[in-house]
Amino acid sequence: MERRIEVGILGATGMVGQHFVKFLQNHPWFDVKWVGASDRSVGKKYRDAAKWHLGGTTPENVADLTVEECKPGNAPRLLFSATDSSVATEIEQSLAKAGHVVVSNSRNHRMDADVPLLVPEINADHLKLIPRQQALRGWSGQIATNPNCSTVVLTMGVAPLKPFGLKRIVVTTLQAISGAGYPGVPSMDISANVIPFIGGEEEKMEIETQKILGDMNGDQVRPLAAKVSAHCNRVPVVDGHLVTVSVELENKPSEADLRQAFERFRGVPQERKLPSAPERPVQYMPDQDRPQPRKDVERERGMAVFVGRLRSCPVLDYKFIALGHNTVRGAAGAAALNAELMYSEGLLD
Numbered sequence: 001m002e003r004r005i006e007v008g009i010l011g012a013t014g015m016v017g018q019h020f021v022k023f024l025q026n027h028p029w030f031d032v033k034w035v036g037a038s039d040r041s042v043g044k045k046y047r048d049a050a051k052w053h054l055g056g057t058t059p060e061n062v063a064d065l066t067v068e069e070c071k072p073g074n075a076p077r078l079l080f081s082a083t084d085s086s087v088a089t090e091i092e093q094s095l096a097k098a099g100h101v102v103v104s105n106s107r108n109h110r111m112d113a114d115v116p117l118l119v120p121e122i123n124a125d126h127l128k129l130i131p132r133q134q135a136l137r138g139w140s141g142q143i144a145t146n147p148n149c150s151t152v153v154l155t156m157g158v159a160p161l162k163p164f165g166l167k168r169i170v171v172t173t174l175q176a177i178s179g180a181g182y183p184g185v186p187s188m189d190i191s192a193n194v195i196p197f198i199g200g201e202e203e204k205m206e207i208e209t210q211k212i213l214g215d216m217n218g219d220q221v222r223p224l225a226a227k228v229s230a231h232c233n234r235v236p237v238v239d240g241h242l243v244t245v246s247v248e249l250e251n252k253p254s255e256a257d258l259r260q261a262f263e264r265f266r267g268v269p270q271e272r273k274l275p276s277a278p279e280r281p282v283q284y285m286p287d288q289d290r291p292q293p294r295k296d297v298e299r300e301r302g303m304a305v306f307v308g309r310l311r312s313c314p315v316l317d318y319k320f321i322a323l324g325h326n327t328v329r330g331a332a333g334a335a336a337l338n339a340e341l342m343y344s345e346g347l348l349d
């Protein structure tokens with residue numbers, strides 16, 4: 001690429017916004033030139049508006065940008081969105097209507113029938129929803145979304161098994177505290193404890209998984225017919241969502257077939273060598289006590305999902321665990337990969 005593409009971040013001062021700033025800092029294609037947030041921050045320098053919660057200091061490439069209002073005006077065409085979900089619907093729609101390409105982390109539009117909910121290795125073809133979205137809504141811009149952070153880990157873990165006919169999926173999550181934003185869960189609740197409830201999370205995992213693993217049928221997504229049951233828990237881990245999964249499969253494959261399916265799994269981002277794509281998106285770890293959040297979550301720049309402990313299940317067919325970086329593969333890195341995919345499809349032209 002001769003010249004990097006100027007991009008903006010909506011909700012740049014928040015926790016997810018800061019992860020965007022960090023992830024995009026040295027991106028080979030995208031250059032953050034614009035930041036937006038609420039009235040509380042508008043007009044201030046980014047370094048003053050955003051109390052930097054991540055390691056190090058506020059990155060120099062954004063520190064002196066002036067925070068702008070999240071509305072059509074002078075923002076670049078490509079906008080990553082991390083705005084509060086109470087305002088994301090209106091903000092994202094007004095920008096898409098005005099011609100912006102909004103690549104969103106917020107939950108607001110994920111389940112809209114004409115909005116792609118992307119995991120590029122799994123369902124790059126769901127971008128075919130965009131022309132329908134533009135025609136239906138009369139937008140010159142567009143909105144694409146990435147899933148909830150625990151759904152990304154689950155779907156990457158089970159997508160390699162789709163050719164064996166996914167029938168039933170039971171998943172239990174052990175989710176890191178960084179997934180709850182800042183200040184997040186009170187320390188008195190999470191220290192040396194497990195919180196067996198995350199509001200709305202189980203429902204999101206169940207329906208988002210069916211949409212992501214669904215097939216295009218004309219200009220609509222036909223959701224995966226498999227039943228999905230999720231139990232979600234918050235655990236005292238800083239980064240990395242670990243999920244334990246049991247699956248029932250239609251064609252009874254061998255354990256070796258499954259291992260091979262994990263290892264051979266590749267998608268469009270790997271074919272096109274997109275900059276944020278891990279070479280091997282799903283990696284099987286043979287040691288019986290891996291993957292582990294503290295030891296494995298940073299591998300492959302946080303963009304791969306690690307699978308382990310594959311064994312037969314006396315209730316369904318097989319069970320295994322999967323680990324992914326919730327703020328990278330589950331948030332900023334996911335959206336960056338979505339935007340790279342959209343660029344490679346010509347949707348940013």
Ligand SMILES: NC(=O)c1ccc[n+]([C@@H]2O[C@H](COP(=O)([O-])OP(=O)(O)OC[C@H]3O[C@@H](n4cnc5c(N)ncnc54)[C@H](OP(=O)(O)O)[C@@H]3O)[C@@H](O)[C@H]2O)c1
Nearest residue numbers: 011013014015016037038041082083084085106148149181
């Ligand atoms: N991928 C995932 O699974 C995942 C994980 C976590 C969060 N999320 C989603 O990401 C979004 C941000 O979460 P967060 O934890 O980063 O929240 P946060 O720390 O509270 O940040 C919210 C951001 O939205 C801005 N904002 C608030 N009200 C606004 C308004 N009226 N107009 C414009 N901007 C406004 C805030 O600006 P000020 O600083 O000026 O107030 C801030 O930049 C949410 O929609 C959340 O659901 C997704």
